Amino acid sequence: MNLNTAPNLSRPDDFYEALIEMHRGLDDEASQAVNARLILLLCNHIGGHDVLLDAMRSARAGVAAPLAEAA
Structure with a gap:
């Protein structure tokens, strides 16, 4: 399988909103931890x-x- 770098998100705006929401209320350390887990x-x-x-x-x-x- 090759890495797909072409736009491939079915709902990119909704994804971005959810990604930002995932970080809401987190300090920098917790935000980095949730990024690492994701x-x-x-x-x-x-x-x-x-x-x-x-x-x-x-x-x-x-x-x-x-x-x-x-x-």
Whole structure:
């Protein structure tokens, strides 16, 4: 399976609203914790190691030095 980076959300505005609502009332530490939990849940749902590595590389691109290639 390849990483799909094309727009693919069926209801993007509703998703964004729910994402913002998920953070409402949380301090920075709790907000980071809920983000981490969401990421891990979604990674588990995706499951494919290569797809997850592609997603990590894509997310990090332009933010910092590229991730080292996995052996």
